[in-house]
Every structure is written in C-alpha cells, then in structure tokens.
C-alpha cells in the first residue's frame with residue numbers, strides 16, 4: 731500500500747467528519763451495547779476491585795464507559811491522536827468525571843507518552859487497530875504486552891477481513907438483512923462517506939494474522955471470545 735494514500739489522520743482530525751461521526755454515535759452505541767458490556771465482563775476483575783485500564787484510540791470513550799460502568803472503582807486513561815474526538819468525548823464522559831483522563835497519543839508511532847503507567851491492569855482497543863498498517867499492529871501488540879502488569883489483559887474489538895468470497899458474500903447478505911438501508915447506503919455514498927469507508931477498510935486484515943501477532947508478542951489465553959460476521963472481540967493476558 732502506498733503510504734501517501736493513508737488518509738487516517740486527515741479523517742480523524744477533521745472537524746466535519748468527527749461531527750458526522752459523533753452525530754451517529756448514539757445509534758451505533760445502542761447497536762453495540764451488548765458487545766461493549768461483554769468486553770467489560772471479559773476482564774477478570776471483581777466488581778469492587780480498583781484497577782486502571784488504558785483505552786487506546788478511545789475516541790468518545792464508548793469502550794471505557796462500559797468498563798467504568800461495570801466496575802465502579804476502576805479508573806480509565808483514554809488515549810487518542812484526535813483533539814476533535816477527545817473534545818467530543820468530554821461531554822459523553824461527564825458521568826465518570828474524576829475517574830478518567832484523556833491523553834494524546836498517536837499509535838502510528840511506537841513512542842508511548844510518559845503519562846502511561848508502566849504496569850497497567852488492562853488495555854482495550856475498540857474499532858481502531860484496523861486503522862494501523864500491519865507493522866504497527868504487530869508493534870502495538872508487543873508494546874501493549876510490555877505495558878501490562880503480569881496477569882494483565884488486552885482485549886480488542888475490531889473488524890476482520892476474509893479472503894473467501896463465499897464468506898464475504900454471506901457477511902454482506904446478513905448485514906443487509908439486519909440493516910435494510912445498508913445496500914442503498916453502499917451504492918449511494920457521499921464523497922465524505924466514501925472517504926470514511928476507504929479509510930475504514932484500508933488496513934483491515936484476516937483474523938488469523940492478528941492472533942499470530944498476539945502469540946508472537948507473548949500473550950497467553952488467546953481466544954476469539956466473541957464474533958458476529960466480520961466483527962470480533964479477541965484478546966489474551968500477559969502471563970502472571
């Protein structure tokens with residue numbers, strides 16, 4: 731892939747695109763509520779336990795909110811490279827004031843801010859790892875492993891790609907069935923929707939490749955803990 735065609739930063743740092751994204755957030759969050767709660771349930775903490783987790787590519791904080799909600803003594807660090815997304819998130823995060831902070835971090839670099847604690851209890855990513863080129867996905871997983879305390883968990887909720895045209899057609903047919911407007915939206919994208927879509931699919935890769943990155947980083951207990959068509963939640967822990 732020609733890296734000059736990578737529009738990711740321009741997309742997520744555009745006031746206009748972030749405003750469109752935020753306008754659709756409520757509906758998206760309703761549709762994703764069950765998997766977000768499930769991701770929180772997968773974390774092996776007692777309900778009253780104190781722990782700190784990092785949400786990378788946190789955006790407006792949907793993943794963090796599900797965890798903060800389930801574990802009332804948890805604390806979140808939300809990292810993103812888009813001041814526009816973090817600005818939009820401050821309003822959404824208000825119910826959790828005092829239990830979270832945003833930090834600026836560009837995951838496309840391997841340079842983690844000093845503000846990230848050395849031994850985190852958990853790291854989560856949701857709907858953002860697919861924006862990174864493969865070398866950075868692999869690098870990021872190794873960096874996450876290094877920033878976890880022994881026994882700490884990493885979970886990723888993200889789309890995957892299939893090489894099999896029959897599987898691809900099945901995903902599309904069922905998605906269209908679940909959202910009667912999907913086919914028409916696909917055929918009639920505005921230029922802004924097309925740009926967001928192109929950015930969405932640019933670096934989506936097969937599931938096995940991603941699980942292999944986790945294995946080579948040293949994670950154990952790796953599994954695809956949830957899957958619905960192209961969307962998965964996978965993860966693992968740093969050995970204790």
Ligand SMILES: C[S@@+](CC[C@H](N)C(=O)[O-])C[C@H]1O[C@@H](n2cnc3c(N)ncnc32)[C@H](O)[C@@H]1O
Pocket residue numbers: 738742786787788789790791792793809810811812815835836837838855856857858861
């Ligand atoms: C589709 S949104 C998902 C936001 C949130 N995690 C969620 O699940 O609702 C993708 C997020 O990843 C962030 N992002 C994309 N590339 C990034 C990078 N290189 N470094 C940090 N954040 C990035 C974007 O700014 C955006 O907030």
